[in-house]
Amino acid sequence: MKTAERILLVSLELFNQQGETNVSSVDIALELDISPGNLYYHYKGKDSIITALFAMYQSRMIKILNAPANDSLSLEEFFYYLLLVFQVSHEYRFLYRNPSEIAEKYAKIARGFRRILKQKENVFDTCLKSFYEQDLLLGDTQQRQQIVELIGLIATQTPNYHLLKGEEINDGDYIFQSLATILFALTPYMQMSKEAYQELDETVRNLCKEA
Amino acid sequence: MKTAERILLVSLELFNQQGETNVSSVDIALELDISPGNLYYHYKGKDSIITALFAMYQSRMIKILNAPANDSLSLEEFFYYLLLVFQVSHEYRFLYRNPSEIAEKYAKIARGFRRILKQKENVFDTCLKSFYEQDLLLGDTQQRQQIVELIGLIATQTPNYHLLKGEEINDGDYIFQSLATILFALTPYMQMSKEAYQELDETVRNLCKEA
DNA sequence: GTCTATATCGGGATAGAC
DNA sequence: GTCTATCCCGATATAGAC
Numbered sequence: 001m002k003t004a005e006r007i008l009l010v011s012l013e014l015f016n017q018q019g020e021t022n023v024s025s026v027d028i029a030l031e032l033d034i035s036p037g038n039l040y041y042h043y044k045g046k047d048s049i050i051t052a053l054f055a056m057y058q059s060r061m062i063k064i065l066n067a068p069a070n071d072s073l074s075l076e077e078f079f080y081y082l083l084l085v086f087q088v089s090h091e092y093r094f095l096y097r098n099p100s101e102i103a104e105k106y107a108k109i110a111r112g113f114r115r116i117l118k119q120k121e122n123v124f125d126t127c128l129k130s131f132y133e134q135d136l137l138l139g140d141t142q143q144r145q146q147i148v149e150l151i152g153l154i155a156t157q158t159p160n161y162h163l164l165k166g167e168e169i170n171d172g173d174y175i176f177q178s179l180a181t182i183l184f185a186l187t188p189y190m191q192m193s194k195e196a197y198q199e200l201d202e203t204v205r206n207l208c209k210e211a
Numbered sequence: 212m213k214t215a216e217r218i219l220l221v222s223l224e225l226f227n228q229q230g231e232t233n234v235s236s237v238d239i240a241l242e243l244d245i246s247p248g249n250l251y252y253h254y255k256g257k258d259s260i261i262t263a264l265f266a267m268y269q270s271r272m273i274k275i276l277n278a279p280a281n282d283s284l285s286l287e288e289f290f291y292y293l294l295l296v297f298q299v300s301h302e303y304r305f306l307y308r309n310p311s312e313i314a315e316k317y318a319k320i321a322r323g324f325r326r327i328l329k330q331k332e333n334v335f336d337t338c339l340k341s342f343y344e345q346d347l348l349l350g351d352t353q354q355r356q357q358i359v360e361l362i363g364l365i366a367t368q369t370p371n372y373h374l375l376k377g378e379e380i381n382d383g384d385y386i387f388q389s390l391a392t393i394l395f396a397l398t399p400y401m402q403m404s405k406e407a408y409q410e411l412d413e414t415v416r417n418l419c420k421e422a
Numbered sequence: 423g424t425c426t427a428t429a430t431c432g433g434g435a436t437a438g439a440c
Numbered sequence: 441g442t443c444t445a446t447c448c449c450g451a452t453a454t455a456g457a458c
Contacts, residue, residue: 021312024433038442098309099375114377146395156375157368164310164367166325184357188399235451249424
């Protein structure tokens with residue numbers, strides 16, 4: 001593997017593990033067994049590494065978000081879709097650990113973040129609309145808007161919340177937590193029996209385990 | 212006012228405005244028109260300032276959380292109570308901007324954070340139990356547990372979510388946003404007409420405006 | 423209590439040899 | 441492409457005079 005590529009991979013790993021601010025360029029070089037000078041030959045410091053990592057994240061996420069929402073989307077499909085979104089976010093989770101820090105340091109990334117978030121909410125809204133048209137979802141337009149906001153909040157902030165609580169949870173559980181919470185928040189507005197809820201909860205759990 | 216006191220107040224303001232990592236001890240001294248040496252005479256660096264600020268936050272929050280939950284608590288009272296909690300959190304909001312950073316740097320604070328969060332969830336749970344016993348709240352114990360988690364998530368993470376979206380909102384609106392979202396998430400499980408919901412939403416809005 | 427001056431340390435960044 | 445050596449800078453921290 002080329003050095004430039006290795007730098008990105010190792011940086012991503014270190015950032016995810018220890019948080020962006022706690023990893024210096026020297027740390028990265030050390031971990032790679034190369035000299036700081038060499039690192040700077042490939043990337044002009046942490047800034048350009050982070051920019052490159054964000055570009056990777058962004059392009060993958062956009063691909064997922066552009067997958068056209070089927071107009072007879074099922075709830076299962078919706079959650080499968082959410083799972084894809086979460087998996088990518090999780091691979092680049094350091095970006096979400098303290099977004100405010102990162103956004104302050106890198107204006108470009110802040111814009112990209114907002115764009116992606118907006119697009120996510122659009123997609124959520126489209127999905128909910130589809131449910132509504134299938135008579136699966138109750139409630140009016142205003143409520144749908146609130147649900148979208150709530151899903152956005154859960155989707156982006158659940159990991160931080162669990163971090164705050166100091167809970168040690170592994171990768172799969174942590175994605176499941178987010179999905180389960182979304183399901184829970186969504187259920188009251190869905191035309192759905194308690195049995196169907198529990199079944200879906202189980203399905204989602206298994207999906208996460210496989211992944 | 213004594214210098215030691217002024218240091219705390221100005222530090223709090225700067226931290227809230229610019230984020231803890233972006234404010235150096237020199238910045239604080241400069242803002243106060245005193246020398247860095249003088250600052251160090253009173254507090255041994257940012258660490259001890261932050262520790263002192265956290266202690267203030269903690270003692271105020273604990274006082275609020277210890278206010279015994281009335282066993283015939285009304286929804287209005289519950290939201291008034293939440294408002295108090297949010298106001299204090301908001302005064303020390305820099306602590307919540309990137310809790311993971313702060314928790315990593317200051318182990319003591321991390322423990323304090325977790326204790327407070329735990330206590331908050333306990334209080335929420337007590338309130339919900341009271342609603343349940345008054346036949347205001349539907350659902351079983353497990354659902355109540357999930358509601359508590361969801362409220363905790365909304366209460367602590369809503370500000371960050373809006374920061375992430377890059378929305379500029381002022382202090383009052385931002386507290387109202389959190390309360391409104393909690394109300395929205397709670398409603399489906401409450402024995403409550405749509406009119407009662409909107410009325411309460413309005414009441415909460417006014418409460419926030421006054422505050 | 424407060425100041426000035428200075429020491430220290432770590433991270434970011436570059437020059438030049440190989 | 442990679443290394444060593446070095447520089448720069450900002451933040452933290454202390455000493456000693458007033």
